[in-house]
Amino acid sequence: GIQVEQSPPDLILQEGANSTLRCNFSDSVNNLQWFHQNPWGQLINLFYIPSGTKQNGRLSATTVATERYSLLYISSSQTTDSGVYFCAVERGNAGGTSYGKLTFGQGTILTVHP
Amino acid sequence: EAGVTQFPSHSVIEKGQTVTLRCDPISGHDNLYWYRRVMGKEIKFLLHFVKESKQDESGMPNNRFLAERTGGTYSTLKVQPAELEDSGVYFCASSQVRLAGYQETQYFGPGTRLLVL
Numbered sequence: 001g002i003q004v005e006q007s008p009p010d011l012i013l014q015e016g017a018n019s020t021l022r023c024n025f026s027d028s029v030n031n032l033q034w035f036h037q038n039p040w041g042q043l044i045n046l047f048y049i050p051s052g053t054k055q056n057g058r059l060s061a062t063t064v065a066t067e068r069y070s071l072l073y074i075s076s077s078q079t080t081d082s083g084v085y086f087c088a089v090e091r092g093n094a095g096g097t098s099y100g101k102l103t104f105g106q107g108t109i110l111t112v113h114p
Numbered sequence: 115e116a117g118v119t120q121f122p123s124h125s126v127i128e129k130g131q132t133v134t135l136r137c138d139p140i141s142g143h144d145n146l147y148w149y150r151r152v153m154g155k156e157i158k159f160l161l162h163f164v165k166e167s168k169q170d171e172s173g174m175p176n177n178r179f180l181a182e183r184t185g186g187t188y189s190t191l192k193v194q195p196a197e198l199e200d201s202g203v204y205f206c207a208s209s210q211v212r213l214a215g216y217q218e219t220q221y222f223g224p225g226t227r228l229l230v231l
Contacts, residue, residue: 033219041203043222086157100145100170101159102207102220 002027002091006105013077013112021072021108023087030092032063033102034072037084046072046085077112084109116140118223120206126229132194135226139188139208146189147209147220148181149173152202163189196230203227 003026013019023032034046047054047061049070054061058077063070074081088102119138127133139146148160160179161171165186174181178197183189193200203225209218 031218031220035222040224041227042224043205045219045221048219088157100162101147101173102149103159104149104157106156 002029002089002103004087004089004103004105006085006087006108008108009106010109011111013110015077015079015112015114017077017112018073018075019077019110021074021085021087021110023070023072023089023105025068025070025087025089027068028092029065029068029089031090031102032070033088034061034070035086035088036081037086037107039083043086074110077110079112079114082110082112118206118208118221120204120223120226122226123224124227124229126231127196128231129198130195132192133196133228135191135193135204135206135228137189137191137206137223139206140221143208143210143221144186145209145218145220146183147207148189148191149205149207149222150202151205152199157205160191193228196228198230201228201230 005024007022032050033048036044049061049063051063051065058075060073084107086104086107088104121136125133144165146163149157151157159173162169163183166183180192205225206223207220209220
């Protein structure tokens with residue numbers, strides 16, 4: 001099956017700092033999503049981004065599908081950004097029909113100190 | 115619009131007992147997925163419904179797990195009998211109907227935390 005690797009596994013920041021999280025995947029994908037798991041365990045959708053660049057406030061994401069990676073940028077981090085960030089992909093075939101299931105990376109644990 | 119809801123939020127049971135988890139997808143979403151995160155490991159796919167049909171159940175760990183989606187609305191996931199290694203967080207997700215070449219965002223519920231003692 002498709003492999004998803006996230007880096008770094010852990011990241012500690014001071015409030016106000018910027019950070020970049022990376023997601024590498026081993027095959028072509030038709031879907032890529034970034035999630036934030038908050039301290040209560042809820043998975044919050046951040047981006048649906050199988051290709052291109054999107055921005056939402058202090059967060060932005062870029063996926064370069066041809067090179068099989070995606071980046072999540074967090075600017076001016078806040079303590080509420082703490083939690084686990086997951087990248088998840090859905091493998092696609094050459095015809096563009098996907099298979100439904102998401103394969104998750106191990107996550108990046110982000111801790112933002114005040 | 116209500117999001118994906120799951121019940122119960124927490125469940126603590128003894129080994130050998132039965133537990134049934136429920137998921138209500140976003141209204142109008144034909145795709146329904148179950149995932150779980152066992153302690154310390156990554157979130158893994160269990161199965162995928164399209165309406166009431168099982169599209170892919172390749173992630174179901176063994177025959178102690180039974181998922182149903184009668185009528186194509188809510189879904190249940192029953193674990194019988196539960197074992198210690200079944201402890202973890204069970205997530206449900208839903209997405210809109212899949213059209214050729216069009217991919218949809220999966221929206222996740224808050225999860226059910228299962229602890230088997």
